[in-house]
Amino acid sequence: MKCILAAVFVSAFVAIPCHAQEKTTLKNEDIVRMTKSGLGEDVILAVITQTQSAFRTTPKDLADLRKAKVSESVIQAMIGAVPVRLEPTKSAVDPGRIIREGVGWGEFTVGANGPALEHALGLPDYPLQTPMVAWRKLGITCLLDYRGEAMELRFNKEFRGVTQAGIGWGMLQKTAKQAYGEPEFTVKKNGGEKWEWRSKGILIWFNRGRVIQIVVFRPQ
Numbered sequence: 001m002k003c004i005l006a007a008v009f010v011s012a013f014v015a016i017p018c019h020a021q022e023k024t025t026l027k028n029e030d031i032v033r034m035t036k037s038g039l040g041e042d043v044i045l046a047v048i049t050q051t052q053s054a055f056r057t058t059p060k061d062l063a064d065l066r067k068a069k070v071s072e073s074v075i076q077a078m079i080g081a082v083p084v085r086l087e088p089t090k091s092a093v094d095p096g097r098i099i100r101e102g103v104g105w106g107e108f109t110v111g112a113n114g115p116a117l118e119h120a121l122g123l124p125d126y127p128l129q130t131p132m133v134a135w136r137k138l139g140i141t142c143l144l145d146y147r148g149e150a151m152e153l154r155f156n157k158e159f160r161g162v163t164q165a166g167i168g169w170g171m172l173q174k175t176a177k178q179a180y181g182e183p184e185f186t187v188k189k190n191g192g193e194k195w196e197w198r199s200k201g202i203l204i205w206f207n208r209g210r211v212i213q214i215v216v217f218r219p220q
Contacts, residue, residue, distance in 0.1 A: 031078065036068070053078070100164055131143060165179035165180060167204065168211065180202070183196055
């Protein structure tokens with residue numbers, strides 16, 4: 001009877017649609033849940049044997065399993081289970097998008113003229129004759145000076161890159177201070193705050209203590 005129950009339970013468990021990976025990959029919480037529900041050890045062992053898993057087996061995790069009354073045999077099976085290779089989550093930061101303080105990103109650089117920017121990035125959203133030029137899909141804008149050259153490069157949320165010091169959108173103010181030291185100039189405006197490191201050619205806008213825009217310019 002126990003063998004029949006185990007087979008039925010395993011069939012029901014693995015029949016969950018495969019597109020929901022978190023439901024078809026056994027975790028510690030699943031084992032604890034099955035133990036507390038009163039399922040027999042042989043049933044749980046059968047599930048472990050026939051289902052892909054991603055168990056945590058650090059000393060603390062093992063102690064927590066014992067506190068939850070998971071049997072020694074089940075814990076041993078968890079330790080010996082071959083973990084499934086999980087797909088890596090997509091990073092919020094593109095490692096190819098490194099902002100160089102005082103310089104820029106790729107061919108989007110301080111001092112580049114309109115034709116050079118258009119050649120590197122494609123047509124902007126606004127005409128190059130205007131002082132502010134934007135490529136919204138890339139998450140970048142720039143301010144042109146009277147000669148039509150990029151004076152300020154602005155990196156917004158959609159850019160998803162980081163500076164050479166590792167600072168990107170959404171990071172904490174204190175993290176920026178750790179990376180660049182005390183700001184050389186600060187301004188509070190419209191509920192936000194701007195920190196400048198003019199000698200490094202970078203300024204950062206914050207809102208509620210988090211980075212909302214990075215601006216690069218020639219070091220002063």
